[in-house]
Amino acid sequence: MKKILIVDDSALMRRVICDIINSDERFSVVDRATNGVEALDLLIRKEYDAVILDVNMPKMNGLELLEELRKRRIKARVVMASTDTREGAKTTLDALSLGAIDFVHKPDNPLDCKNGVFNTKLLNILATVCESKASAFEESPADKAKSEKATKELIELAHKFSKSIKEKQIVALASSTGGPKALQEVIPKIPASLKCPVVIVQHMPAGFTQSLAERLNDLSECTVTEAKEGDILKDGHVYIAKGGKHLNVDSVGGQYKIRYSDEPNREGVKPSANYMYESLANGMAERIVCVVLTGMGADGTAGIANLKKSKKTFVISQNEESCTVYGMPKAVAKAGLSDSVVPLNRIAQEIIMNVGVN
Numbered sequence: 001m002k003k004i005l006i007v008d009d010s011a012l013m014r015r016v017i018c019d020i021i022n023s024d025e026r027f028s029v030v031d032r033a034t035n036g037v038e039a040l041d042l043l044i045r046k047e048y049d050a051v052i053l054d055v056n057m058p059k060m061n062g063l064e065l066l067e068e069l070r071k072r073r074i075k076a077r078v079v080m081a082s083t084d085t086r087e088g089a090k091t092t093l094d095a096l097s098l099g100a101i102d103f104v105h106k107p108d109n110p111l112d113c114k115n116g117v118f119n120t121k122l123l124n125i126l127a128t129v130c131e132s133k134a135s136a137f138e139e140s141p142a143d144k145a146k147s148e149k150a151t152k153e154l155i156e157l158a159h160k161f162s163k164s165i166k167e168k169q170i171v172a173l174a175s176s177t178g179g180p181k182a183l184q185e186v187i188p189k190i191p192a193s194l195k196c197p198v199v200i201v202q203h204m205p206a207g208f209t210q211s212l213a214e215r216l217n218d219l220s221e222c223t224v225t226e227a228k229e230g231d232i233l234k235d236g237h238v239y240i241a242k243g244g245k246h247l248n249v250d251s252v253g254g255q256y257k258i259r260y261s262d263e264p265n266r267e268g269v270k271p272s273a274n275y276m277y278e279s280l281a282n283g284m285a286e287r288i289v290c291v292v293l294t295g296m297g298a299d300g301t302a303g304i305a306n307l308k309k310s311k312k313t314f315v316i317s318q319n320e321e322s323c324t325v326y327g328m329p330k331a332v333a334k335a336g337l338s339d340s341v342v343p344l345n346r347i348a349q350e351i352i353m354n355v356g357v358n
Helices: 011-022 036-045 062-071 086-098 110-114 116-130 141-162 179-189 208-219 273-280 301-310 328-334 344-355
Strands: 002-007 027-033 050-054 078-082 102-105 169-175 198-202 223-226 237-240 246-252 255-261 287-292 312-318 340-342
Touching (some): 002 116, 011 027, 011 050, 011 116, 027 036, 036 050, 036 062, 078 086, 086 102, 086 179, 086 208, 110 116, 169 179, 169 273, 179 198, 179 344, 198 246, 198 273, 208 223, 208 237, 287 301, 287 328, 301 328, 312 344, 340 344
Parallel strands (some): 050 078, 078 102, 169 287, 223 237, 312 340
16 A cells, blocks of 8 residues: 655644545555645655645645755655646646656545545646656756757767658657656757757647746747747747647648647547657658657557658657656657667666758
8 A cells, every 4th residue: 555645734634634645445544744844754754655745835845845845855745735726737747857757636625525536637647746756856056067068969970860851751750658857858959950850749738838838938949839829830839739739740831830629638638749750740841750758558559550651750768767657768669669778867868869950
């Protein structure tokens, strides 16, 4: 039985969430804390399979606790309890950057937590997080400087063979649990001179994808935006699918164009990477570089299998050791679809060397 710690300053919310978790025989709430100070003391002394962490608390809030865990090198599998406001989305991304593995929307009224949708979502996320790797720490400034130098050298090398690349290309990336932090490792290394556009399906709700795009844009040389209906895709530009809709890439007048559709969830998610990949099967792209990063489930596998039948396709998947959750990349590799399996810190290099730069 998985041991869970709940950290929330609301007695009613603690009780409601505790009841939901204890109703599932896989989990047991073994400790509760009313603020980050109490939680830190518990995490210093004990180990848990997962921590449900609120953001706004007295004495030490959720983000401050994550900072302390980083400073003290205390690893923990943290699920943030977030709101769906714009500020809530920003705070959630801050938490994911600091090491939280996933998040769940917490209704404003604790009694609303007892609806079936929230219960199912919380328990599914908890099951995934309990099986994931405990959060890793960010690279040091020295490592970051070394990484930036390596990226510049890589771009210089890519220039040497890029002139021979004449095919119409596109990079299509899929990620889920652990994805927001993984994308912060990959996208800032993509140069604005990349020889094709990049489209991304990251499993997140509406509202959060815009905040994610803004954050990645601030960190990157290339332009990163949440894809809008009708967008004409440009080389060296990264487009993130809007949460709550399925992203399709159409070919119109010799250009790639974004189209959203509203089919039901697929593989339990919306947007689904399968729709993105399948939309590319009949398009103008002569070569498609598919990238599959950390995430639970198998979204993307069926779409890539379909692409391989009709298009020149090169598939890069993240290796098990560097994944927070080795689900989506595992499904692709198990299906025999991966052409290159590399650690997270080499994903950008594989993209650049496969598509070239202008």
